[in-house]
Amino acid sequence: MKRVGLTLDAAGREAEIHPMYDVLVGATEVERATAMHWNVAGDELGIVHYVEGDIETFREHLERIPEVLDYALAPAGSDAFYAYVRDATTEPLRELIDAVSRSPVVVVPPVEYGDGVVSCTVFGPAAEIQTALDDVPEPVEATVTAVGGMTAVPGVLESVLTDRQREALEAALSLGYYAVPREASHEDVAEEIGCAPSTAAEHLRKGESRVIRSALAEPPSRRGGRR
Known part of the structure; x- marks a missing residue:
């Protein structure tokens, strides 16, 4: 079993995966975002984020994105807030989600958005992790940043x-x-x-x-x- 740290980089083409992916990674008003909890139900994705940035500008982004079906925002101190976002998934996003969901690999929260990339940790059998990495769709490139055991898993x-x-x-x-x-x-x-x-x-x-x-x-x- 392995714990693998990853970065996912779409090289500026995040909007091709999903408009919310583009906002979280690339919007200048979002200084930092963290996906804390999520659930996939059919063609819908619900995520709870912690976001550092301007809440009203973030709300404007949500209002303009057709794939955002519902949302709720709650302030969390100065220039930070929690955001629940319910999205309709796109085909590229479903391919990205399926790369993990088809295997016993576990994505360990939180997932961090920042500096133009997504950073996350996965845990599971080494061969299954490699298969999931091989299935990551274009234009996303997955890079391994760390490898360890169970005790290196966050939490x-x-x-x-x-x-x-x-x-x-x-x-x-x-x-x-x-x-x-x-x-x-x-x-x-x-x-x-x-x-x-x-x-x-x-x-x-x-x-x-x-x-x-x-x-x-x-x-x-x-x-x-x-x-």
């Missing part, structure tokens, strides 16, 4: 840490424990999270070990269990 690393290990690591980072030169001690971390210095040191040591093993795709030891 998996978080599950490796216990709550207290995560709390200790976050406190250590904010206090400057990992700064060069070091600005805090494990005693400072202990005071921040309300435990004995020896306990804080243990949380840091085990948490650091799990993070490093996960980053290197090496499974953590089962000895000693999770605390």
Whole structure:
């Protein structure tokens, strides 16, 4: 099984795939967009996006696109918003979706739009991933940017840490424990999270070990269990 990071680049021909693809990748008013959740039902596609940009200009784009069947926008702070978009798919978009849906390959959210390309992560059998890449239709070109194992899949690393290990690591980072030169001690971390210095040191040591093993795709030891 492999985790593969990909970029999808249509080289300025995104509108040939779908008008919304063109807006998300190429519109100057969209600084960054992330597809968080999606579902395909027949010839329709529903996606929830997080978008950084101008909400009213984005609304104008949606109103002009015939393939947009419905939408809802909700502000998410300054110059950011959530967007639910229900699209009618086009033939090229269906071909792109089918490249994955015909196989057991899983697309792992989020999918990022930015810098003229789409970036995503897929997970599954190596041979099936290669078949899906071979089926990506023109004008989209898929480029592999990273290869790893299950622990490199977004969201998996978080599950490796216990709550207290995560709390200790976050406190250590904010206090400057990992700064060069070091600005805090494990005693400072202990005071921040309300435990004995020896306990804080243990949380840091085990948490650091799990993070490093996960980053290197090496499974953590089962000895000693999770605390």
